[in-house]
Amino acid sequence: MxxxxxxxxxxxxxxxxxxxxxxxxxxAWEEPYATKDKxxxxxxxxxxxQYGQEAFEGLKAFRGVDGKIRIFRWRENAKRMAQSAKGLxxxxxxxxxxxxxIRLALxxxxxxxxxYGTGATLYFRPLLIGTTxxxxxxxxxxxxxxxxxxxxxxxxxxxxxxxxxxxxxxxDRAAPLGTGQxxxxxxxxxxxxxxxxxxxxxxxxxxxxxxxxRYIDECSAAxxxxxxxxxxxxxxxxxxxxxxxPSITNNSLMTLAKEKGFKVTRRRIRLEELEQMSEAAACGTxxxxxxxxxxxxxxxxxxxxxxxxxxxxxxxxxxxxxxxxYGRTEDxxxxxxxxxxxxxxxxx
Ligand code: PLP
Ligand code: COI
Numbered sequence: 001m002x003x004x005x006x007x008x009x010x011x012x013x014x015x016x017x018x019x020x021x022x023x024x025x026x027x028a029w030e031e032p033y034a035t036k037d038k039x040x041x042x043x044x045x046x047x048x049x050q051y052g053q054e055a056f057e058g059l060k061a062f063r064g065v066d067g068k069i070r071i072f073r074w075r076e077n078a079k080r081m082a083q084s085a086k087g088l089x090x091x092x093x094x095x096x097x098x099x100x101x102i103r104l105a106l107x108x109x110x111x112x113x114x115x116y117g118t119g120a121t122l123y124f125r126p127l128l129i130g131t132t133x134x135x136x137x138x139x140x141x142x143x144x145x146x147x148x149x150x151x152x153x154x155x156x157x158x159x160x161x162x163x164x165x166x167x168x169x170x171x172d173r174a175a176p177l178g179t180g181q182x183x184x185x186x187x188x189x190x191x192x193x194x195x196x197x198x199x200x201x202x203x204x205x206x207x208x209x210x211x212x213x214r215y216i217d218e219c220s221a222a223x224x225x226x227x228x229x230x231x232x233x234x235x236x237x238x239x240x241x242x243x244x245x246p247s248i249t250n251n252s253l254m255t256l257a258k259e260k261g262f263k264v265t266r267r268r269i270r271l272e273e274l275e276q277m278s279e280a281a282a283c284g285t286x287x288x289x290x291x292x293x294x295x296x297x298x299x300x301x302x303x304x305x306x307x308x309x310x311x312x313x314x315x316x317x318x319x320x321x322x323x324x325x326y327g328r329t330e331d332x333x334x335x336x337x338x339x340x341x342x343x344x345x346x347x348x
Contacts, residue, residue: 006118009153011286016149018108020101023131024091024143032101032145034108040144045133047140053130054185055084058285059248061106061122062336063113064327070336072285072325074102076248081126084182089139090130097145098126099337105147106339112151116326119159123152123286155287156204160310160318162293163282165206165219167271168194169299172210173217173243180217180243188221195220204282206295208271209241215268219282222290223247226269227279227313234262234313237277239269249283249321252335256320262313271297274304279311289318 004014015038022032047053057077062070078098085092093101102124106113114120125148132140156163171194174180174187191205198205198220206224209215216224216239223244226237236257238250254264274280280292291310294303310318323329324336 006114006120011155020105020147043133047130052186057126063116069339087182101147105149164203166203167297173207218244222282222284223250226277236264
């Protein structure tokens with residue numbers, strides 16, 4: 001295996017040695033197994049290719065300050081994948097099988113787990129696809145669950161810094177009662193028309209609600225957080241919408257924010273409310289917390305300035321979350337599955 005310069009990794013694919021697979025046929029899942037083969041022998045009429053029967057997840061394992069490995073909240077990813085599967089009429093991957101596959105992918109690719117202090121992590125991309133050949137429109141009955149591990153660095157280049165967002169009104173990422181709450185590939189392909197031009201301008205996309213184009217829905221592949229401060233009371237605001245992905249990072253940050261005595265509010269947020277926010281950020285597994293320096297609304301050539309550098313509240317929350325993931329503080333919520341790895345042998 002090629003030497004990896006961990007500090008230079010971005011959010012890019014590094015070929016793992018093994019992936020993990022399990023098929024679903026005749027109503028039953030097979031045991032997950034590791035394979036070096038990264039190619040599928042897939043029927044050209046498989047429902048994933050023909051009708052987009054596909055869902056995925058994203059989660060991370062961290063090498064802690066104590067040398068132990070921590071997999072962050074994988075059960076929540078398993079639950080969300082089960083929701084996505086239900087949403088697309090696919091067989092759900094049982095939670096224990098999901099966990100087994102992640103642990104196996106970690107064990108077989110342990111050399112790809114970045115050392116502590118490099119800022120890089122081992123990202124897992126669980127994938128669920130429909131494999132039944134079908135021409136008539138409808139769901140298949142065969143599925144493949146795959147876990148693809150890859151070491152990654154920061155989602156947005158640079159360490160902890162700010163990103164600019166551009167308001168989008170020309171493309172709807174997901175309809176109010178569509179698939180936005182599920183993590184399915186179609187949501188991403190359908191938003192490339194908005195995200196690619198934004199990236200070309202050095203920005204990322206802020207999606208508004210599809211019905212009114214008035215309320216903040218989400219950042220392109222992350223949830224939105226805004227911070228307001230009123231007479232010393234700090235408020236953590238995040239959108240309520242049927243079209244956005246229930247982010248596990250956002251859920252964790254809301255818990256941490258409440259513990260710090262902040263008011264946590266989930267409601268519809270008008271775009272203009274950005275004016276009253278002292279800080280704002282995108283949050284997700286890949287980007288953790290990515291503070292926003294400004295939001296540009298091209299419709300009326302308006303700029304909502306936020307913070308040039310990460311603000312104090314979001315910085316505090318960022319460190320609180322990272323401290324748990326890297327084992328620098330007590331994991332009071334039991335969010336991490338700890339795996340001890342000594343003498344080059346996995347214990348669990
Ligand atoms: N929203 C979208 C559209 C995403 O793709 C992601 C990434 O998974 C998130 C939000 C953040 O979710 P999580 O924190 O569970 O990674
Ligand atoms: C994540 O945050 O884990 C994601 O999967 C977002 C994106 C890279 C699809």
